[in-house]
Amino acid sequence: MSASSTALTEIATPSAADPQGAATALQTPAFSPLYQQIKVLILQSLQNGEWKPSAAIPSEIELATRYRVSQGTVRKAVDELAAENLLVRRQGKGTFVATHAERQVQYRFLNLVPDSGDLRSEGPAQRRIVDCKRTRASAEVARALAIRAGDAVLQVRRVLSFASVPTILEDLWLPATPFKGLTAERLTGYDGPMYALFETEFGVRMVRAEEKIRAVLPDPEQCALLQTPSNTPLLSVERIAYTYNDAPMEVRRGLYLTDRHYYRNALN
Amino acid sequence: MSASSTALTEIATPSAADPQGAATALQTPAFSPLYQQIKVLILQSLQNGEWKPSAAIPSEIELATRYRVSQGTVRKAVDELAAENLLVRRQGKGTFVATHAERQVQYRFLNLVPDSGDLRSEGPAQRRIVDCKRTRASAEVARALAIRAGDAVLQVRRVLSFASVPTILEDLWLPATPFKGLTAERLTGYDGPMYALFETEFGVRMVRAEEKIRAVLPDPEQCALLQTPSNTPLLSVERIAYTYNDAPMEVRRGLYLTDRHYYRNALN
DNA sequence: CAGTGGTCTAGACCACTGG
């Protein structure tokens, strides 16, 4: 086979890969290498739940025959998805759908670190749900979540303590539809990362996030919740978290006490 | 050729690659794939200045014959170095040593972003060197720079303004030996990123960095330099920057005014 | 047009996991 030109058309109508006959390859504007197309197909299977978090996906050889490409091409697609933390490769065992439930990546999106040691060494965080209610999206929250202002959202407020010291005050806004059924009781009763609960209970997997960080002074209510004086500067961390396809699924505003912790960031 | 086993020994005594006959391959503890060894060899050539910032390195085919491996193996090594931002690939042209001087990556290590637009849209930053002196390393700075307390260091203090608003106050500590000859005049006269000057004048290329971020209140001197009230919370950004081989070469402490800017971070 | 990086294949073999 003379590589791409033929395979390009074959990819457009695969049997198992693209049942709906979507125009994945047809709408290509200029030129898309085969492995990129495979990447999209794998992404679709992740998105539509064919392969669930922590489950193994088919072996490279299976995927190669399924998509009618060579193992090397599948490999390159999987490599990139693994680099984006969507898949996890384990030599000798297989390739698995990434999840927030594993111990290793427990705090993948939480960059707060104690001045000495790491977060795990302080023992598990104490989570206190302060509030969990259904409200309407403000203009600002609506814009971030790509919904309309006034649409129903769930708002959660909680305090995280490390070594019994209140350290993080968080407000979350979630679109009501995908998270229907989320209650304070459900959150309180769950022992584990919130994003892991989102995966198992609502099928929403957070894939990446963006944060805007500022230094602020707390208002009186925030002071009370964090048990801190009003002149203590805090880190304000505004996060928008995205699922597959860059769809925003959560807005979060955290206030971090940084006298015994710091926000860690690596520049590469 | 039956691949790795033979090539592994061949790699230990290449002609052009390892003139000193270093025991790169011999000291391998368990098992190191060929492309990792190639990576180390390329890294050495970057480090010893055989290939300088912004210059092209030999083509993949040349490297393959030089190291006596296949093009695919060189490719994988270069791929990883490109992913780590040490090399830049340009299709049709070649592979180049990354530099801080390019317009594109001008502010690669500066995550401060205006509330609307990006830093470049505000025009060039105004740099004011407040101080540049030779001192002795404190215990803290010495630890970060992996030198001895009391060793000579250069200390620089400067203020960056955007749209004429003082926004960043920075203190830098540099080991005196590699940066011998650095003066306030040299810094003031240079129009461009400081890390680009480090490359051209001192052959020190910053490869990666780590930052610890906190919210703080400024002291009176800092207030004066930033022209800000004493109750304005600021972002404290402590950075250690590393050259090749993870050698720390700079400690920097920035105070960021975050009322019209924010610190941007992407979580993946 | 020649030279560069980029894609794709086919096949061999290695390292690791678990039954």
Added chain:
DNA sequence: CAGTGGTCTAGACCACTGC
């Protein structure tokens, strides 16, 4: 031991750059 991902090769061809 079979099955998985990981490495390496050799060769073909494609896309892009600049002369």
